Amino acid sequence: MRLLARVLAPKVIVHAHxxxxxxxxxxxxxxxxxxxxxxICEKYAxxxxxxxxxxxxxxxxxxxxxxxxxxxxxxTDYFKxxxxxxxxxLNQLFNEATKLAGAGGTKASNDVxxxxxxxxxxxxxxxxxxxxxxx
Amino acid sequence: MRLLARVLAPKVIVHAHxxxxxxxxxxxxxxxxxxxxxxICEKYAxxxxxxxxxxxxxxxxxxxxxxxxxxxxxxTDYFKxxxxxxxxxLNQLFNEATKLAGAGGTKASNDVxxxxxxxxxxxxxxxxxxxxxxx
Amino acid sequence: MRLLARVLAPKVIVHAHxxxxxxxxxxxxxxxxxxxxxxICEKYAxxxxxxxxxxxxxxxxxxxxxxxxxxxxxxTDYFKxxxxxxxxxLNQLFNEATKLAGAGGTKASNDVxxxxxxxxxxxxxxxxxxxxxxx
Amino acid sequence: MRLLARVLAPKVIVHAHxxxxxxxxxxxxxxxxxxxxxxICEKYAxxxxxxxxxxxxxxxxxxxxxxxxxxxxxxTDYFKxxxxxxxxxLNQLFNEATKLAGAGGTKASNDVxxxxxxxxxxxxxxxxxxxxxxx
Amino acid sequence: MRLLARVLAPKVIVHAHxxxxxxxxxxxxxxxxxxxxxxICEKYAxxxxxxxxxxxxxxxxxxxxxxxxxxxxxxTDYFKxxxxxxxxxLNQLFNEATKLAGAGGTKASNDVxxxxxxxxxxxxxxxxxxxxxxx
Amino acid sequence: MRLLARVLAPKVIVHAHxxxxxxxxxxxxxxxxxxxxxxICEKYAxxxxxxxxxxxxxxxxxxxxxxxxxxxxxxTDYFKxxxxxxxxxLNQLFNEATKLAGAGGTKASNDVxxxxxxxxxxxxxxxxxxxxxxx
Numbered sequence: 001m002r003l004l005a006r007v008l009a010p011k012v013i014v015h016a017h018x019x020x021x022x023x024x025x026x027x028x029x030x031x032x033x034x035x036x037x038x039x040i041c042e043k044y045a046x047x048x049x050x051x052x053x054x055x056x057x058x059x060x061x062x063x064x065x066x067x068x069x070x071x072x073x074x075x076t077d078y079f080k081x082x083x084x085x086x087x088x089x090l091n092q093l094f095n096e097a098t099k100l101a102g103a104g105g106t107k108a109s110n111d112v113x114x115x116x117x118x119x120x121x122x123x124x125x126x127x128x129x130x131x132x133x134x135x
Numbered sequence: 136m137r138l139l140a141r142v143l144a145p146k147v148i149v150h151a152h153x154x155x156x157x158x159x160x161x162x163x164x165x166x167x168x169x170x171x172x173x174x175i176c177e178k179y180a181x182x183x184x185x186x187x188x189x190x191x192x193x194x195x196x197x198x199x200x201x202x203x204x205x206x207x208x209x210x211t212d213y214f215k216x217x218x219x220x221x222x223x224x225l226n227q228l229f230n231e232a233t234k235l236a237g238a239g240g241t242k243a244s245n246d247v248x249x250x251x252x253x254x255x256x257x258x259x260x261x262x263x264x265x266x267x268x269x270x
Numbered sequence: 271m272r273l274l275a276r277v278l279a280p281k282v283i284v285h286a287h288x289x290x291x292x293x294x295x296x297x298x299x300x301x302x303x304x305x306x307x308x309x310i311c312e313k314y315a316x317x318x319x320x321x322x323x324x325x326x327x328x329x330x331x332x333x334x335x336x337x338x339x340x341x342x343x344x345x346t347d348y349f350k351x352x353x354x355x356x357x358x359x360l361n362q363l364f365n366e367a368t369k370l371a372g373a374g375g376t377k378a379s380n381d382v383x384x385x386x387x388x389x390x391x392x393x394x395x396x397x398x399x400x401x402x403x404x405x
Numbered sequence: 406m407r408l409l410a411r412v413l414a415p416k417v418i419v420h421a422h423x424x425x426x427x428x429x430x431x432x433x434x435x436x437x438x439x440x441x442x443x444x445i446c447e448k449y450a451x452x453x454x455x456x457x458x459x460x461x462x463x464x465x466x467x468x469x470x471x472x473x474x475x476x477x478x479x480x481t482d483y484f485k486x487x488x489x490x491x492x493x494x495l496n497q498l499f500n501e502a503t504k505l506a507g508a509g510g511t512k513a514s515n516d517v518x519x520x521x522x523x524x525x526x527x528x529x530x531x532x533x534x535x536x537x538x539x540x
Numbered sequence: 541m542r543l544l545a546r547v548l549a550p551k552v553i554v555h556a557h558x559x560x561x562x563x564x565x566x567x568x569x570x571x572x573x574x575x576x577x578x579x580i581c582e583k584y585a586x587x588x589x590x591x592x593x594x595x596x597x598x599x600x601x602x603x604x605x606x607x608x609x610x611x612x613x614x615x616t617d618y619f620k621x622x623x624x625x626x627x628x629x630l631n632q633l634f635n636e637a638t639k640l641a642g643a644g645g646t647k648a649s650n651d652v653x654x655x656x657x658x659x660x661x662x663x664x665x666x667x668x669x670x671x672x673x674x675x
Numbered sequence: 676m677r678l679l680a681r682v683l684a685p686k687v688i689v690h691a692h693x694x695x696x697x698x699x700x701x702x703x704x705x706x707x708x709x710x711x712x713x714x715i716c717e718k719y720a721x722x723x724x725x726x727x728x729x730x731x732x733x734x735x736x737x738x739x740x741x742x743x744x745x746x747x748x749x750x751t752d753y754f755k756x757x758x759x760x761x762x763x764x765l766n767q768l769f770n771e772a773t774k775l776a777g778a779g780g781t782k783a784s785n786d787v788x789x790x791x792x793x794x795x796x797x798x799x800x801x802x803x804x805x806x807x808x809x810x
Contacts, residue, residue: 245456
């Protein structure tokens, strides 16, 4: 059964980053936090207790901050001039994605649709990211 | 080609956490930072410039801290009493894994083998984690 | 009178920690934050102003986080294999204590009784801690 | 034996703070970090490995920062105008203590004597603190 | 037109600090955050949506914290004994300013007048600061 | 004389930001940290003590991080689509500026020229920022 679990578990080759730089990056870091944002929006919708909601809004704000941070790191530290040439939409994509995690996005909104829009943008970025990894 | 990238990119279903709780967890968060730790050890070995090495050691320390944090969150917040009953080795596994990311592990050591030992422990935890996800 | 104060003041031999490691640890760090959590619960009960309560809930959450952090440090960094052999209840004690400071404990609850339960667990840990200090 | 440990353990009535305010303060928080600073200075003196020393210096800097923070909190948040009237030396005491934990103190110096001077200042503050607690 | 903007833009010679020390300080850092606090109080007054207000209160608290931090740094790290001799009011000024950014000030109050009182104190500090810069 | 100081002091109308959003922004926040980075580079060049240099490199890294953060905030939170239309160079400007504060810039380099290049980019951004403030 443990073997089965191993097979079913995502074959994730995860990547992080640091400013050494270590060369390890992965859009999954932003996506993880964005999925948390979405899950919070869903729980917010299902629970009308004001104190639960206050906690949900606050924690969602922290998670949105992390989304912004992880995306900024990719934009500044991972992507290089040749990438921006090849993918001229990259700048706008990152700007829209980070805005969707900010005051005009999942910070002020508790709407699952906003979280979904954020996730969609992150997936577009991830697609480009993985393309660049293959040269 | 973009389609190809989509296919080749990890089919990662990522999970985070927060103390709402949002119910989103994923051992990938710890693994990402541990891979960064390993990459830093490798770069350290290849570059004898003292200032580069000083930066490497310091950044590795921050990354190791993040490994510890993500593992602690899983141990305290995700795993529940029935899990500990079913997997009696869980406590020791987490204790060893977090120690491997601490002062007796990747914080003081620049040895790639130490980072590999840490990664191995995280993978054991991830296997159990994904088993519990299937009920 | 200052002399009197000196006499009355707690004869505290405090201990911290760091990952050098410096070898300085003390369960007082977790207890301090847990007492703050309890005081906030009491003030919350006495003041029905919604904005005061919102601030109380948020600050209590930060303090609970610190309790978890200080306990995790003791569990991973101070306690060694021989301790776990001698005190087989240690793992469960730490897991319960950190859970009591989390989403199922003082994070979501404003109940003084929950804070008291957390303090009781910390005291059990402190007792073991001070026993180990005497060899 | 556990009873003995209980008896020998410090009878610490610890106090923290937060900006609710919770009303819980304790100079022990600053002292804990300062003791860590001193222990690091001692370990630094005993170990000439450059990498160990680099780690020691960095961690000592973080710990010194925490000393400053805990002292600032006491100075701004706990002590009130009547205290400053009764103890006109308080301002200078706090200014000297925080300077001793800064760039002219334990941040740049690895000298145990500097850490001792910092601890002495914190003890003077603690004496006044506990006097004010008795009305 | 860009030239015009250059002319109209504040001729700000900004200064930061760090504990090297780098010798770069500027009261503007505290003032920036205090202006943010004031702007939040104004927006709070104009918007009665409870969730907006909850976010406003929380963010204001973080910003107030930053005000306190920047002021503490000036008080401990920039000002030296000769300054305190020449400006005997300095200690009380800083203590009042930081209290105004704390639990008895802009943390608990949403009143624009409190934020204005804080800004006034910061301006008094800034005046003294710039005097000391001229020898 | 105090009057003179008031006159000589920068007539800074400072602006911060937060995700309420409070609407208060100012490129001065990034510039303050970048000036600190430059000052550290200068002190590094003048002091060959290895421990001083290690501290300088580390502190410079933290300050560079703050530069990146403040610039990212402006890019994502302050600048809106019409700005990007009017100033098509904005994206590249921000990308280059943040890269200059990263691993390929002031994080790895102790060269004053790198810090100067970063300051120049920030000034270009500030010029555009103040233009947009005038409609």
